[in-house]
Ligand SMILES: Nc1ncnc2c1ncn2[C@@H]1O[C@H](COP(=O)(O)OP(=O)(O)OP(=O)(O)O)[C@@H](O)[C@H]1O
């Protein structure tokens with residue numbers, strides 16, 4: 001059942017550009033980007049319980065590294081690779097100090113890093129061009145970007161799925177539930193957390209690279225901004241953190257809500273959008289997918305995999 | 308003054324208590340005995356309003372308390388000294404004791420109660436400006452009991468007060484409990500230290516796997532073969 | 542030399558201002574374990590109402606600030622009562638997530654509604670008081686008054702927490718919530734009161750903002766993040782920690798900005814991250 005549904009959805013998405021609907025195409029690219037960010041956030045946030053409010057830093061670092069290197073004439077693929085690697089290296093570097101922290105401390109310190117990155121990119125203008133932003137070679141890349149980001153979304157979902165079925169996934173869950181006990185039982189807690197963060201960062205870094213390539217222009221607030229940082233996290237929580245399909249549903253839901261509000265209301269769409277987030281947090285703790293009817297439906301079609 | 312009628316308590320799907328019945332009359336010392344995991348702490352946390360029973364009732368002075376919030380129950384004079392002590396680690400001993408007299412009734416008698424507590428535990432007076440988090444385990448237990456007394460209990464519930472204390476101190480704690488009782492405070496004593504508890508108690512209940520397996524006068528229980536074999540190791 | 546002193550004074554004032562708002566956030570976190578992402582909105586609202594009343598009456602803005610305190614308290618109280626209390630019984634991890642969603646949603650809402658009703662532009666109260674020279678030092682009464690008020694408030698909070706029963710109950714709840722219940726503290730009421738106090742402190746800080754700097758409806762999240770960083774820097778829940786954290790950040794900003802205006806904020810975050818690397822639980826954390 002779940003294979004059939006997934007197959008149909010995927011097939012539809014694969015042939016979608018044929019219909020030549022640029023507006024929807026662009027919308028879907030943004031959607032894929034948010035799904036990827038939410039889902040990759042959740043590899044760390046949902047499975048180990050470390051709410052990484054600094055996830056967007058990986059995205060931004062990927063975006064800037066790619067842009068800067070590609071502009072020096074490095075080949076496209078090497079630049080993508082470099083963007084990803086930069087995010088991974090950053091993840092490894094910060095994982096040591098950050099994972100000495102727990103709970104809210106961890107989340108906030110990670111967030112502070114995003115702010116630091118934002119300010120640094122603003123101020124190191126001899127390299128990054130500061131608030132003027134970074135431009136790369138122009139070109140219409142809608143169709144290739146569509147497929148690349150779709151591919152990446154499929155990849156992150158598959159990786160999440162493999163994680164939930166592996167010993168590694170089990171170890172992550174043990175960190176989330178009782179870190180100290182897990183440690184006492186010989187789970188290599190630090191390594192698990194770092195690995196999770198690296199996987200999570202690599203997807204975000206690559207997506208960041210794609211993003212720069214696609215939009216041609218980035219500036220610090222586009223990739224490190226506060227709302228940009230918080231939205232994927234809100235999406236993951238809203239959909240259902242720790243369930244594979246959760247962040248996907250959260251991203252789809254929130255983006256559709258936003259799009260609808262923007263086209264329907266001249267004013268107060270942000271307020272309405274905030275209200276939706278608030279109400280979900282208040283009445284559906286655990287997210288949309290853990291609502292009883294939704295959950296029952298997802299279990300029936302075999303899409304409710306949680307760790 | 309305390310009547311527990313057939314309470315059933317669950318943690319999620321796991322049932323911890325099966326129709327527990329017990330009473331404590333005023334000025335009595337009653338022991339609640341049982342092995343690890345028998346459900347003693349669960350019983351008293353239910354009495355104190357931290358857990359809601361799924362069935363059954365609890366009355367204190369003929370009012371229903373199993374639907375009241377924990378702070379309302381404290382106001383009625385039903386005070387628990389928990390096993391984990393739950394002191395305020397960054398407050399001084401004095402401040403911890405003062406917090407015991409947080410509610411109006413006790414606040415008015417603060418000075419008297421303070422004398423009472425310092426009389427029972429003279430060492431606390433010497434330590435009064437030390438932070439509670441830096442006290443030794445035994446001293447912390449004294450502060451915990453002292454803080455409970457500051458609330459002017461009418462029924463004092465102690466959860467394993469002798470846990471982790473040296474034998475000397477254990478004897479002292481049992482003496483203090485008797486002294487408190489002599490001031491007219493009813494006591495519900497949860498213990499694994501079966502012999503000593505029975506010696507100071509009027510009556511006792513034996514909890515096994517979440518239900519009352521045996522009850523009776525303390526002196527009588529001390530002589531029962533089952534208790535002697537299983538809990539006293541004689 | 543005069544410049545150095547002037548910078549230090551400006552930094553301390555800035556830092557005191559930060560500390561004031563940050564401390565409210567820190568109290569809230571200590572009592573309820575909630576990262577209140579809407580804290581900056583209370584600050585913005587405090588500044589906004591001061592601005593509106595000032596525009597209408599021309600009263601001394603600090604006086605207005607005192608007048609709106611009860612309303613700020615009430616606002617914080619009901620915020621907790623209706624938005625946070627329903628989450629109280631949930632599992633730790635779920636609660637942290639729900640509280641992020643609820644406070645983030647509330648922040649977006651309040652910011653946007655405000656900008657719709659009161660206009661999106663920056664607002665400042667143009668209130669001046671005489672200034673004087675003390676030796677070679679240029680001192681404005683306005684800033685002096687602000688400094689005195691901030692110092693007074695800090696001392697006031699300190700005594701409130703140390704000496705009053707409610708203040709003590711608040712600390713007790715922070716240190717051991719179960720213990721607080723055992724002595725009869727109504728911890729849900731204390732939590733609401735703490736939100737009220739936090740909101741009061743934020744709104745007073747907002748008044749200082751609107752007088753000394755400026756406010757705008759979309760500033761909320763940005764300042765919240767800064768305050769969250771300050772309390773992490775100082776150690777969550779510690780008054781002295783917020784004060785020191787605030788002053789460190791304020792001094793860094795004012796001194797670095799003097800040499801290069803763009804680098805002030807950057808340096809502040811850099812210092813913050815560095816301190817956290819050395820002392821993961823903050824300067825005064827345990
Ligand atoms: N919060 C909880 N969630 C799930 N099960 C619990 C919880 N607290 C206690 N239990 C279970 O309920 C049963 C009774 O526990 P309780 O703490 O009441 O025992 P006890 O008699 O006080 O034991 P001890 O002498 O070790 O303190 C135990 O099997 C325990 O595992």
Ligand SMILES: [Mg+2]
Nearest residue numbers: 347348349390
């Ligand atoms: Mg127990």
